[in-house]
Amino acid sequence: MLAVENITKKFPGVVALNNVCMQLHAGKVNAILGENGAGKSTLMKILSGVYCEYEGRILYKNKHVSFTCIKDAQECGIAIIHQELNLIPYLTITENIFLGREIINTWGFLDKKAMRQKVQSLLRKLKLDVEPDALVADLKVGQQQVVEIAKALLTESEVIIMDEPTSAISEHEVEVLFAIINDLKKENKTIVYISHKLDELFKIADTFIVLRDGCAVESGEMAGVNNDTLIQKMVGREIKVMRKQAAQYAHREELLRVENIGLKHRGKSGENILTNISFTLGKGEIVGIFGLMGAGRTELVETLFGLHPKRFEGEIFVEGNKVKFKSPADAIDAGLALVPEDRKKDGLVPGLDVKKNISLTTLKDLQVGGLLNENKEAELAEKYIGELKIKTSSHGQMAKNLSGGNQQKIVLAKWLAKGPKVLMLDEPTRGIDINAKNEIYKLILQLADAGLGIIMVSSELPEILAVSDRILVMAEGSITAEIPVSEATENTILKAAIPKTI
Amino acid sequence: MQALAKSTPESNMKKYGSSLAKFQSLIALVILCLTISLLSDKFFTVDNAWNVMRQISVNICIATGMTLVVLTAGIDLSVGSVLALAGAITAGLLRNGIEIPAGNLYIGFTLLGAVVAGLLTGALLGAFNGWTITRFKVPPFVATLAVLTIARGFTMLWTKGFPISSLGENFAFLGTGWFLGIPLPVWISGIIVIAAVVVTNKTRFGRYVYAIGGNENAAKLSGININRIKIAVYTIAGGLAAIGGIIVTSRLDSAQPNAGITYELDAIAAVVIGGTSLSGGRGSIMGTVLGAIIIGVLNNGLVLLNVSPFWQQVVKGFVILLAVMIDKANSKND
Structure with a gap:
């Protein structure tokens, strides 16, 4: 149905896809697997016409096609349902589904009735029991997803690409989605299903292809493989990190203690996003925090960093002293640092150069007589470019021109320059390549050895298991388990991470 | 665009290209000057040069403050009205002082006192802008639009709608005098520009301004007190508008209730022609100065060439559009 031949796509500093070949079959669910940053989304964006510059070619119904825009791909019958849904919240379902292809009556007005x-018939087919005039904003995420599917069906799409469709929906909604997918299969549609939830894929997918670091490393029938082989293909190699000597800090001095931390819901009064979270962090210790999407991991580190002072409950102690943070500046003064989850949105100033990004937290120390000293600043930048092996042409290079891994190192450098006691890392290796990942793991361990307390939030189990000394598992805003790494297995962690109330 | 860029030919091209982009407004200015001097023999004279410089000094004051505001991804529409109010306050205090009938009290003002009062008025209005923008999250466009009206209203109330004139020779010296062969307003705007260049390039405050405009979230998470920096920026913009107001009032020897109308647009025009991005984080004071000079030379040239004032506006509009279109085309290549 759809074949991809030798596709290569390069971004500044990183090869996102390297000579990928792939066959997609009609009437089947074709799964694309891979870790974050493996190139799944890039490949889908090429198929759906978002990216039009690449090497290689796409064959559709045995004809060579090249899409110059999303509309091209749509008209050919390829529809994509993005992970972040592309619906307009304050338009109705009908208006959303017909957006850009409205039916016009003879007078040139919208034919709302038609x-x-x-x-209505589409929704009935998809068994979505809501009025076509309902606002999208009033729908649950799972329902919104069905609206996206309806959008794809309206154009009689032959190929429907679903990018992590179950990342934000409940189990029941997943079942509804799978029923819809099975119906679509019967109509001989080609389904492309991207996910890294393996159990799901065994339920729904027929064929698979595994991407790793931009290469297609394996493909075949789902029936012929099991869980472990797929994981091995996805990860490729074990995460190689030297375990530090646990004994070194056997009598840990307490660095951070939090008691009964809570975070009130922004809109709904009486509801909490975080409830009753207590834990301690010792000098030289790495505490991994694992949780599924929506468990409250990011909210927890944000709260600890003073980002939600008005909705905060509980007590924080740094080295035994009670502290109260009204802003990140207070938290920084107390010795905390946060490498945020989304480095483009919260970590970097992309339009400033590497040097100015690194020095942002320590400008106070780089002044001479009230003026910034450029030599000192450059020295600081060079120091961290060397220590963290940041690959950049010079410290004057714009931060936005660096690859993800190097950008992450800049954000790290910014905080290391500040000399924190507690370093919080939220998904520190998201979207960066395997080598940079290993370098960052190594760095985290070195920092812990140097006496920092480290909190690492991650949704990647192998990473959590490899790096942490102790693992806190979160679900629905609470800590559901605390496991020393020696006793932790993927199973025990996942069991604690799955919400109970759905 | 390259992460590992050693000196590949491509990166060299880029470097060359971007420095060319930096100088393009300068090149445009040179071409503009050459064209006008070909068409008019009155243009390329010392007298006319000082004339242009003096005319643009007010816009340079305002546009310098505007640059800081725009670098934080904000905008300040109130500067024209603030200029008028500050000028009127200074003129009123200088000429009439304050009479408080209840206590049968009269407070007179020295020249310095009146000028300081005018400056404080501007700074205070600017601080008010900053306060509503940071504390209540009012979008800068709306907050400063409101103050545009408020300050104009206060100007009318204070002046009762009539000009306040005959302010004395000493005061007039500020706007019309010369010092070491250079007009005083040019001194004032020059000092402001130098100070602003140093502040933006060499101080923590300046760096924070760029960081906030470049990525407010990242700046906040780096421990920068965003609100304090923003309030400071709007306060400076208000204060600089007030300086402009005092210069205008002094030059005319009269505070006009209608002074400064649409000055904010000239300032914004200078900022964008100078290559500062309205989305913040990118730009420079010197760019703005160049932008202001381009507008000034264009105005002057069109007058010398006897172009009708109506056409002048049309031409000016197209120049602004052209400048931003070129800038956008360049940043797309980035």
Whole structure:
């Protein structure tokens, strides 16, 4: 149905896809697997016409096609349902589904009746029991996803690409989605299903292809493989890190203690995003925090960093002293640092150069007589470029021109320059290549050995297991388990991470 | 664009290209000057040069403050009205002082006192802008639009709608005098520009301004007190507008209730022609100065060439559009 031949796509500093070949079959669910940053999304963006510059070619129904825009791909019958849903919240379901292809009556006005009827039949087919006039904003995430599927069906798409469709929906909604997918299969549609939830894929997928570091490393029938082989293919190699000597800090001095931390819900009064979180962090200790999406991991580190002072409950102690953070500046003064989850949005100033990004937290120390000293600043930058092996042409290079891994190192450098006691890392290796990942693990261990207390939030189990001394598992805003790494297995962690109330 | 860029030919091209982009407004200015001097023999004279410099000094004051505001990804529409109010306050205090009928009290003002009062008025209005923008999250466009009206209203109330004139020779010296062969307003705007260049390039405050405009979230998470920096920036913009107001009032020897109308647009024009991005984080004071000079030379040239004032506006509009279109085309290549 759809074949990809020798596709290569390069971004500044990183090869996102390297000579990938792939066959997609009609009437089947074709799974694409891979870790974060393996190149799944890039490949899908090429198939759906978002990226039009690449090497290699795409064959569709045995004809060579090249899409110059999303509309091209749509008209050919390829629809993509993005991980972040592309719906307009304050338009109705009908308006969303017909957006850009409205039915016009003879007077040149919108033919609302015709559109509504069409949507109604689509919704019935997809067993979504809501009115076509309902606002998308009022729907649950799972329902919104079905609306996206309806959008794809409206254009009679032959190929429907679903990018992590179950990342934000409940188990029941997943079942509904799978029923819909099975129906679509019967209509001989080609389904492309991207996920890294393996159990799901065994339920729904027929064929698979594994991407790793931009290469297609394995493909075949789902029936012929098991869980372990797929994991091995995805990860490729074990995460190689030298375990530090646990004995070195056997009598740990307490660095950070939090008691009964809570975070109130922004909108709904009486509800909490975080409830009753207590834990301690010792000098030289690495505490891994694992949780599924929506467990409250990011909210926890944000709260600890003073980002939500008005909705905060509980007590924080740094080295035994009670502290109260009204802003990140207070938290920084107390010796905390946070490498945020989304480095582009919260970590970097992309339009400033490497040097200015690194010095952002320590400008106070780089002044001479009230003016910034450029030599001192450059020295600081060079020091960290060397120590963290940041690959950049010079410290004057714009931060936005660096690869993800190197950008992450800049954010790290910014905090290391500040000399924190507690370093919080939120998904420190998201979207960066395997080598940079290993370098960052090594660095984390070195820092712990140097006496820092480290909190590492991650949704990647192998990473959590490899680096942490102790693992806290979160679900629904609470800590559901605390496991020393010696007793932790993927199973025990996952069991504690799955929400109970759905 | 390259992470590992050693000196590949491509990166050299880019470097060359971007420095060319930096100088393009300078090149545009040179071409503009050459063209006008070909068409008019009155243009390329010392007298006319000082004339242009003096005319643009007010816009340079305002546009310098505007640059800081725009670098934080904000905008300040109130500067024209703030200029008028500050000028009127200074003129009113200088000429009439304050009479408080209840206590049968009269407070007179020295020249310095009146000028300081005018400056404080501007700074205070700027601080008010900063306060509503940071404390209540009012979008800068709306907050400063409101103050545009408020300050104009206060100007009318204070002046009762009539000009306040005959302010004395000493005061007039500020706007019309010369010092060491250079007009005083040019001194004032020059000192402001130098100070602003140092502040933006060499101080922590300046760096924070760029960081906030470049990525407010990252700046906040780096421990920068965003609100304090923003309030400071709007306060400076208000204060600089007030300086502009005092210069205008002094030059005319009269505070006009309608002074400064649409000055904010000239300032914004200078900022964008100078290559500062309206989305913040990118730009420079010297760019703005160049932008202000381009506008000034263009105005002057069109007058010398006897172009009708109506056409002048049309031309000016197209120049602004052209400048930003070129800038956008360049940043797309980035």
